Amino acid sequence: MSWRTICTIYGKELRDSLRDRRTLLSTIIIPTVVMPALVLGLGKAVSVIISKAREEIPRVMVIGGADSPGVRRDLEKSGKFKVEPASSDWRSLISEKKVRAAAEIPDGFEKALESGSAPAVTLYLYEGELKSGLAVDQLRNFFIGMRDRTTARLLAARGLPTTVARPFEVRIANVAPPEKIGGNLLGGIVPYIIILLCFMGAMNPAIDLTAGEKERGTMETLLCCPAARTDIVLGKFCMVLTGALVAVACSLVSMGASLAVVGAAFAGNPAGQAGHPGSAPTIDPAGILGVLAMVIPVAVLFSAILFAVSLFAKSFKEAQSYAGPMVFVIIIPAIVGMLPGIDLNLRLALVPILNISLVCKEMLSGVWHWGYILAIFGSTALYAAVALALAVKMFGREGVIFRT
Amino acid sequence: MIEARLLTKVFHDKKRGQIRAVDAVSFRAEPGRIYGLLGANGAGKTTTLRLLATLLKPTSGTAIVAGHEVVGEADKVRANVGFLATSTALYARLTSREMIAYFGRLNGLDEHSLRSRIGSLAEELDMHEFLDRRCDKLSTGMKQKTSIARMLVHDPQVMIFDEPTVGLDVMTTRSIVQFVRECRGRGKTVIYSTHVMSEAEKLCDVIGIIHEGKLRAEGTLAELLARTGGPDLEECFVKVVSPEAQG
Numbered sequence: 001m002s003w004r005t006i007c008t009i010y011g012k013e014l015r016d017s018l019r020d021r022r023t024l025l026s027t028i029i030i031p032t033v034v035m036p037a038l039v040l041g042l043g044k045a046v047s048v049i050i051s052k053a054r055e056e057i058p059r060v061m062v063i064g065g066a067d068s069p070g071v072r073r074d075l076e077k078s079g080k081f082k083v084e085p086a087s088s089d090w091r092s093l094i095s096e097k098k099v100r101a102a103a104e105i106p107d108g109f110e111k112a113l114e115s116g117s118a119p120a121v122t123l124y125l126y127e128g129e130l131k132s133g134l135a136v137d138q139l140r141n142f143f144i145g146m147r148d149r150t151t152a153r154l155l156a157a158r159g160l161p162t163t164v165a166r167p168f169e170v171r172i173a174n175v176a177p178p179e180k181i182g183g184n185l186l187g188g189i190v191p192y193i194i195i196l197l198c199f200m201g202a203m204n205p206a207i208d209l210t211a212g213e214k215e216r217g218t219m220e221t222l223l224c225c226p227a228a229r230t231d232i233v234l235g236k237f238c239m240v241l242t243g244a245l246v247a248v249a250c251s252l253v254s255m256g257a258s259l260a261v262v263g264a265a266f267a268g269n270p271a272g273q274a275g276h277p278g279s280a281p282t283i284d285p286a287g288i289l290g291v292l293a294m295v296i297p298v299a300v301l302f303s304a305i306l307f308a309v310s311l312f313a314k315s316f317k318e319a320q321s322y323a324g325p326m327v328f329v330i331i332i333p334a335i336v337g338m339l340p341g342i343d344l345n346l347r348l349a350l351v352p353i354l355n356i357s358l359v360c361k362e363m364l365s366g367v368w369h370w371g372y373i374l375a376i377f378g379s380t381a382l383y384a385a386v387a388l389a390l391a392v393k394m395f396g397r398e399g400v401i402f403r404t
Numbered sequence: 405m406i407e408a409r410l411l412t413k414v415f416h417d418k419k420r421g422q423i424r425a426v427d428a429v430s431f432r433a434e435p436g437r438i439y440g441l442l443g444a445n446g447a448g449k450t451t452t453l454r455l456l457a458t459l460l461k462p463t464s465g466t467a468i469v470a471g472h473e474v475v476g477e478a479d480k481v482r483a484n485v486g487f488l489a490t491s492t493a494l495y496a497r498l499t500s501r502e503m504i505a506y507f508g509r510l511n512g513l514d515e516h517s518l519r520s521r522i523g524s525l526a527e528e529l530d531m532h533e534f535l536d537r538r539c540d541k542l543s544t545g546m547k548q549k550t551s552i553a554r555m556l557v558h559d560p561q562v563m564i565f566d567e568p569t570v571g572l573d574v575m576t577t578r579s580i581v582q583f584v585r586e587c588r589g590r591g592k593t594v595i596y597s598t599h600v601m602s603e604a605e606k607l608c609d610v611i612g613i614i615h616e617g618k619l620r621a622e623g624t625l626a627e628l629l630a631r632t633g634g635p636d637l638e639e640c641f642v643k644v645v646s647p648e649a650q651g
Contacts, residue, residue, distance in 0.1 A: 221493060224485070
């Protein structure tokens with residue numbers, strides 16, 4: 001093995017890749033843009049959609065309750081609803097979004113209130129539809145308010161204080177520091193995105209430096225030189241690995257910058273102070289460094305697998321058709337890692353990608369299981385070494401290099 | 405010098421079974437002479453040359469190239485060989501200078517020697533005008549000059565040309581042919597494969613006719629014509645590869 005040759009090949013591949021728009025797009029531009037787009041763009045878009053939905057005065061319908069005119073009157077007087085005339089096809093009107101929600105008032109509702117019995121009001125919504133959900137929330141608040149006022153009136157009539165019905169309050173207070181909250185919020189999605197971007201960052205260089213070279217005829221030119229095959233593989237592999245790591249670094253830096261921007265935007269808002277519900281999520285910097293360290297063997301694994309797979313292909317397109325579906329193989333364990341209730345154990349610590357997804361989630365939320373971390377780093381490094389050895393072996397096979 | 409000894413290459417194909425692309429080929433190419441390997445498409449020329457350049461390993465037999473054995477000393481063989489074929493392309497995103505320098509470094513040249521070598525090659529091949537232009541912006545002739553400079557950068561003893569004029573215009577073809585002659589003049593061992601009879605007639609000192617992986621005939625142009633009684637190389641070639649001649 002000659003380090004001089006490996007460095008020469010790596011230097012050339014780096015220069016070549018920096019002049020390749022496709023590689024720049026997949027390793028630098030997309031990873032840099034995805035995180036801000038996700039954190040700022042998507043966050044902003046969701047916030048605009050929700051606030052617009054909240055601003056809308058929902059159209060609701062009162063079903064039944066003809067003998068309880070006070071309910072309809074109070075609903076209209078509240079100014080928070082547009083009460084539509086009752087209709088027998090109210091279910092389809094909700095489905096067609098012409099009415100957001102409906103409240104079914106039982107017969108003799110108001111009389112029942114006075115007598116102290118407890119009739120039930122049923123609220124109807126279209127589950128999963130944002131505006132319908134908001135309308136039902138408002139209706140529920142309206143009826144809870146009505147219930148509280150009725151309770152207070154009935155208790156006052158009997159000369160009792162309202163604390164009889166509500167002897168104590170329940171409050172919830174947070175003790176988790178903001179970075180832990182941020183880690184829990186982002187811990188699921190961040191490893192998933194980083195794993196995906198790491199794979200995408202390695203994909204284009206791997207294809208370009210193997211199948212691309214075979215297709216363009218430069219592979220044969222290179223093989224004519226006295227460089228050992230192993231040196232050629234290592235030089236090229238280092239470039240593929242660089243692509244993967246640059247993609248990860250760009251995504252982490254842009255994620256940090258996005259969170260800083262969001263944090264600054266929240267800083268002036270008292271409700272957005274750290275620890276408050278709805279405050280900007282922050283992440284422990286040690287967690288980010290931990291993720292970066294754990295991603296290194298994954299990047300080696302992805303680079304070696306993509307290198308070997310692309311090497312087998314005759315053309316860039318063929319390599320893309322092999323590497324493309326592999327994204328799903330990567331995504332599935334990464335998604336499983338995001339699911340709540342899946343906890344890291346020794347068996348899962350040996351499952352590639354899933355193990356990284358789980359341990360990164362823990363590290364970002366400030367939990368450091370050193371035994372698992374070592375097992376995951378070691379097993380992933382071992383898988384990566386096997387994949388790299390396979391890539392070197394494949395490069396020495398005439399049937400692969402001169403496949404026609 | 406190149407000496408092929410019963411060089412054989414067998415490929416395994418799922419549909420066609422075993423294919424003997426090169427079948428016990430033996431020949432000798434001397435320094436200062438051009439050995440022409442003449443054959444139709446699929447005759448086994450490229451496989452033979454790839455075996456000599458150590459891109460492929462022989463199934464059996466061997467070859468000695470510049471004093472080194474192609475299987476056991478493949479790296480040393482490659483260090484002494486310049487290989488030019490239609491399939492040996494240039495890196496489109498590198499400049500002509502970067503391309504030559506890259507292969508110079510891979511052949512072990514230090515930076516000082518490399519600079520002076522690039523300078524002398526640029527002078528010799530009249531490349532100064534486009535030396536710093538990206539290869540994908542070069543004309544076909546400029547690309548061929550860059551490929552030749554790439555092939556020459558380490559000053560190899562043995563030059564292997566695999567149909568280097570395929571698809572080139574007349575002027576570029578002439579310059580390649582002229583360059584091959586110059587290699588002979590410098591005492592290099594040159595092996596030149598082609599299926600163009602006129603090229604072989606004009607250029608080669610010794611011609612080996614290869615057909616279906618076997619070397620069917622070998623000799624100077626005059627010897628081949630005398631042996632087959634043909635008026636020119638084309639007739640001679642047809643007679644050598646015809647089923648009757650093989651039978």
